[in-house]
Amino acid sequence: MQTFPSFLVLKDRPVLVLGGGENAARKIRLLRKAGASVTVAAPNINDEIADHVAAGHVRHRATSFSPALLDGVRIAIGAAEDETENLALADAARTRGVFVNVVDRAELSDFLVPAIIERGDITIGIASNGTAPLLLGRIRAQIEALLPSRLGELAALAGDFRNSVARVIREPRQRKRFWERVFDGPVAQKALAGDLSGARSTLLAQLNAPQADAAGSVALVGAGPGDPDLLTLKAQQVISQADAVLYDDLVPPAVLDRVRRDAERIAVGKRKGRHRLSQTQINALMAELAGQGKHVVRLKAGDPFIFGRGGEELEYLQAHGIAVQVVPGITAALGCAAAAGIPLTHRDLSHGVTLVSGHLKDGEDAIQWAERARAGETVVVYMGLSRAADIRDRLLQAGVSPTLPVALIENGTRPEQRVSAGMLYALPALAARHAGDGPVLLVIGKVAATARISALPQQRRA
Template identity: 70%
Template sequence: MQSFPGFLNLQDRAVLVVGGGENAARKIRLLARAGARVQVVAADLNAELSLAVAEGRIAHRADTFSPALLDGMRLVIAATGEATDEIVAAAAQARGLLVNVVDRADLSDFTVPAIIERGDITIGISSNGTAPLLLGRIRAQIEALLPARLGDLAALAGEFRGTVARVIRDAAVRKRFWERVFDGAVAAKIHAGDRSGARSALMAELNAVQDTVSGHVQLVGAGPGDPDLLTIAAQRALMDADIVLYDALVAPEILDRVRRDAERILVGKRKGRHSVGQDEINAQLAAHAALGKRVVRLKAGDPFIFGRGGEEMDYLQARGIAVSVIPGITAALGCAATAGIPLTHRDLSHGLSLVSGQLKDGEDSLAWADRAAAGETVVVYMGLSQATAIRDRLLGAGVAPTLPVALIENGTRRDQQVSAGQLYGLPALAAQHGNGAVLLVIGNVAAYAQATATQQRRSA
């Protein structure tokens, strides 16, 4: 994030606009809607601004710019398109005033975003001045998603906000109340144009409010790393959560999707760096749910594929705590796809085994060697440190030393690295990895990763 987003209160504040053409007019339209007292400095005004002056909506000074005109101003817009803009920017910044120079991000303290309005709901979208046309496309997409009467719903909520706070003292219960308002019958009536019915429904909801609130745990799959691979259900859970307990393998870009005021707790477990034991994680999940919180247990990949989701579900259900599961794209599927590897192929592999290189209490994680020998694809999670043992067991099971293998590190992410080769060279390939999560793909289909690996090495 290169700039800090925020909304300025310009109600009855003085703003100076230097310039009298279309660029100035566009900014003045927005400033007028925000309630600013606009003074324009320009020798000539276009027809729109001339009318605004005649009607007393803005003030005009037919003069050239001088720094003295900045006295008493809260904000400055330079829109001449000429060298004057640089003079205005320097003078404003010398006085500690925020200035925007139209189409000159390099001279500006702030940029004016693409704006979407629904009553009191205002959404601003910025590209830091790099792609204004793209902003228009994004704005159109968001406009299509937002109900036309969303502002009416916000206005109704604002009207009742103080009353709700007095009636419902408990913050968690109050949060649930507003969620029912925004997701239920009240919102439906607003969007249907029935404001009177919406008001009645809100009052009925308030009269029927319960003083207790039940906690709930959601075991959520974060997918292999790319935030675009999150499911819609997972994104909704992250936005609704009161508290998120997340793994170390969860990408920072995915954590950015968590509601900003939600509490976040790292309970990551990485080989050799177990920061929080599973028993403690279980206890934390139960304790937070017992306090009535909406708890998300955020796991890389899928909660039920080497994620101990089953253990956590058993623990919570045994204590009467509501728990649900939101599946995610497991690493084998996501990483193989981005590396160009079809895990099954009617000419090469009719089966797929997902195995862990690190099992509980020293269990043998290599009993699947016969599956690879039979021509199936084997994907090994958490097996990087076992690369030599995996090779030796497979060779001992009769697997050809030339069987294709591939290693995918940080799969689906921007820093994904893929290396490919043959089984006999697996330890040497493994030595090239280790800075991130690594997945091993063993089988004839791994040969599809050769082109990907070559291309990445050439671009490195």
């Protein structure tokens, strides 16, 4: 993030707009909506600006730029057709500590004017650091299509009741739950349908009813294999409403960026040889936070029920009477294999797939894998990188062909994804190339030969 998102309060604040053409007129439209006290400085102004001046909405100084025009000004906008004037404005504004925006010149600007979506009191700004204005227009159109036209009326209704709700419901978390019921229930439905009178009556009835204590809950959420765009819509919704998020080490920062900014974030990851908290401690912490009335998210890489101990956590929470839901995620086997171009099943190559853990306890595991591999199934091994030599040896001993294709996928679906492929006999050498700290998935079977190889240091196909 190269800029800090914010909204300026400009009501009755003095603002200077330099220029009298269309660019200046566009900025004046926005500034007038914000209630700014606008002065436009230009020898000549177009008809739209002239109408504003004639109506007394804008003051006009029929002059070219001089630093004195910045006296008492809060912000300034350079929209002159003469670039030398815009440059002079930018220099003088910085000298005087006045924030300046120069149209289409992000490098000269202290703030950017975003693409804007308005729904009454709801204002959404979208910026790209000045790099892609056409793209902003398309994003704005997409968001516009998603937002109900009466969203501003719902916001205004909530504003009318805000002080009353604060007086009646003094406990903050209980008050938050009340507003969640308003925006997720019949009040919002009626307001968005145009029945403002019905929405107002329903909200008043809910406010006058006894307020139950805020009940906590836990959601076991799958974060997917790493690409934040592979989060499900349900997962995105749940993490955006969380009060506390307990996340694993394998959940990347790009996914955590989707968590509500004011949510408490607690790293509880367990990697081989590195345990921040034991499973018992994690279970107790979830229960404790939910007992405080919080919406808790247990955020796990992949899917909570695929080598994520989600089943154990579900049992614990249910046994302690805590409301819990499970939000599935795209598990690593599916997401990473697809990103590497590997079909886990294929009519000509594999008629089934088996997901296994690389934490071998005895020879029985490898024998079972070998049976599936020999039968033409794909075997996907989680957490098997450090055991690559052992896995290779046990499979060979169980009769698997040494030339059976294998592939290793590191940081699957992420920008730093790396893929290598070869044959089973060379598995330890392939594993040695993946010496980073990212998660690695091992695919064993004929389909591994279809992997799209990506660059690794001094890589060659084994």
